[in-house]
Amino acid sequence: MAQSRTHRIILAQPPGGPEVLTVETRQIPDLQADEILIQSAACGINRPDQIERLGFYPAPAWAQPGLGLEVSGVVVAVGAEVTTFRTGDEVCALVSGGGYSDYVIAKAGAALPKPAGLDLEDSAGLPETVFTVWANVFESGALAPGETFLVHGGTSGIGTTAIQMAKAHGARVIATAGTKDKCSLCRELGADVAINYREQDFETVCQDEGGVDVVLDMVGGPYVQKNINILKQGGRMVSIAFLQGSRCEIDLMRVMLKRLTLTGSTLRARPDSEKARLAEAIRARVWPWIEAGRLKPVIDSRFALGDVRSAHQRLDGGEHSGKILLIP
Ligand SMILES: NC(=O)c1ccc[n+]([C@@H]2O[C@H](COP(=O)([O-])OP(=O)(O)OC[C@H]3O[C@@H](n4cnc5c(N)ncnc54)[C@H](OP(=O)(O)O)[C@@H]3O)[C@@H](O)[C@H]2O)c1
Known part of the structure; x- marks a missing residue:
């Protein structure tokens, strides 16, 4: 992987308020055959991240470490069996963890091409919702x-x-x-x-x-x-x-x-095959609404990745409307 061998992830240990969030630099794990590596343009924040930070929403065993359930950016590496994306593609993706990062590993089946006409950063606000x-x-x-x-x-x-x-x-x-x-x-x-x-x-x-x-x-x-x-x-x-x-x-x-x-239902616990099925349906039925300008993510605010505590303070305050984004 030419761009970087390490990435920053955000951990909440021990659980608690925004002040427990820490930035850690780690090796980027090797990709599995069905995964892609995304150089992030933006990472979406969701209410479930707050519940996880508080210790009430443990990540599934297979999730990448760190907070974060969605990302947008550019594909910089693909696993051996991935045929749907190539390096250089602009995408957004749903992930089970590790979404607050400058480099995010996603299952190719849970990724979608960036909708035409939508800003790449703003696309990070789409997958989870x-x-x-x-x-x-x-x-x-x-x-x-x-x-x-x-x-x-x-x-x-x-x-x-x-x-x-x-x-x-x-x-x-x-x-x-x-x-x-x-x-x-x-x-x-x-x-x-x-x-x-x-x-x-x-x-x-x-x-x-x-x-x-x-x-x-x-x-x-x-x-x-x-x-x-x-x-x-x-x-x-x-x-x-x-x-x-x-x-x-x-x-x-x-x-x-x-x-x-x-x-x-909950989304995160669904198997990869189910998320891939949802992604196909969404690409066919929802992406045309975005490309026609009938649906766009409402972006409340943007914070630097390293300022994740301030971003979570805004989430906890409850005054936001729409999505809060982290920008690596
Ligand atoms: N099951 C799933 O798969 C799944 C997936 C994603 C999200 N979720 C859940 O969906 C909800 C929304 O997620 P989000 O990320 O969109 O959250 P969000 O943007 O942080 O919004 C939370 C909303 O809840 C309202 N609210 C907060 N406390 C309330 C209360 N006591 N009574 C009534 N309304 C209250 C607030 O509206 P007002 O300021 O107008 O009160 C706010 O608009 C969260 O609870 C999240 O856990 C579930």
Whole structure:
């Protein structure tokens, strides 16, 4: 590998606040046959990184060491069996770990070419949210054009992506967010209705709007019964997180009478073959939306890789909208 034999990775040991994050320089491991090495243009930060930093989201055994789940950049080396990418290609990729780095190892199957017309740095903000929204809203939730879709956390990385993808698909979109400005951003991104959950009860507003077909929930706790109450016949609730708790009591009668589906998933634990299948579907269905200008990552802020503590302080503060990026 001509560019460098070492790279910087970011570790959180012991777990804790942003102050535990340290930059370490390590040898770049040899590539496996199905892997590519990416010289990073940018590395995306996601809420799961905070949960891992706090010690509640251990990395799978096969993950590269260090924090970080997504990256964009230029391919500088390919494994022996990789036929889909060559050195010099501009890509973005989903990784199971080690994504905050100047050189990132990715499975070729979980990488995608940089969408035409999108800045290479900004492309780092795509993989984690697009894979998550595609898998949960479009596959598990089976959102159909013309249906009504509710996303909580409308200005999160996930929420900003979900609003745009659902609109591009022809759905009616309702989003919740915690401030007036965040609600304005939801509407700018295409939400038909934006609910400031600190001022309005989302259940009442959604009932007044005629109910919803699909909910993407990251709040859990008391939101679950409310989501069930507003789902229409045959509605689907997909859980991807539980910011207000993983436990709750629900009335199963409503689930039965309305023939609801309650489901959920995590992305990181899925096998490589599954991520490769998702990547193919996303390339066919979502990349054209990006190339047509109907979906773009909302970038909140950029920090130098070495200033990762400040980046995580912004994440912890919760005032960001969209994605925070690290620039090596
Ligand atoms: N299952 C999966 O595969 C998967 C994959 C990726 C992400 N996730 C999860 O999806 C969520 C979003 O991820 P992200 O990276 O997009 O996060 P993010 O940009 O940091 O956004 C988190 C959002 O949560 C909202 N929020 C925080 N605390 C809340 C609370 N107590 N009640 C209601 N809303 C609250 C905030 O909105 P307001 O400021 O408007 O309150 C914020 O928009 C995270 O919980 C993450 O763990 C799951």
